Amino acid sequence: MDEVSRTVTGMLGPVAEVDDVVQEVFIKLHRSLTSFRGDSSLKTFVIRMAINKSLDALRKRKRARWLQPWSLAEDQDPVSSANSDGNIESVERKRELRRAIDRLPDNQKAVIVLRMIEDLSTQETATALNLPYGTVLSRLKRGLDRLKSDLESSTWLD
């Protein structure tokens, strides 16, 4: 449950649809457990579903945003509606970090979420995303470079 909700939140951000997507993942898991052949671990199997469902939700969000008026599309900032406990610097730092993640292309974001947030190995990430090992490495490198360039003004980066 934790892995799924973290993965989906990492991909989508703090939005209400996280609940729905997590629920959909478990419904799909329930339906497809009979087809699970054990080629990979159950964790990898579930995380792959979570990533696929999150990518579906992101695509739906893009389509919905395209049909929205410009002003509304610009106003939507999931982080601004999030709980703003803590000092201003900390809130601002989290906001920058979320914006940087959201700006990543979906395929790089999936690698960053699994590799850096879920702490999967490169091989596990490759299995979960059904990608070659080298592709995961290159997407991780590109994603990290992009994250760093977006956050370069922050001093807390290693």
Next chain:
Amino acid sequence: MSIAQHHHSSEADVPEGLSQELRMLVHEERDETMMSMPTERVMRALGASRSWKKENVLSLELVSWFRPVVLAGSFVILMLIAYNVKLSSTNDYDQSPTEMLLGLPPVTVASAYELSIEDH
């Protein structure tokens, strides 16, 4: 470098500080999003929608419908321009496609100023 060494070095490519920040962020976001009380989630969703000005809802809805129309209209205009240009480049007459379509006689600078004496 052996495959094992390469694998090990690539695993170490992830900056630990950034990873920890990301994990903390997602952990907090997840706790906020997956709150146990559904009413809180509903109130939060309502809070987001409350920021819209009610009087603008109709106009915003109209704008959202108009957006695809603008794109479709632009596309049709571009197609007509392209068709017109193609037709202009292929015909050998002195007339423009519009004149040909309307059946108008060819008008030149000379013919426009030519006096018809017979009518008077």
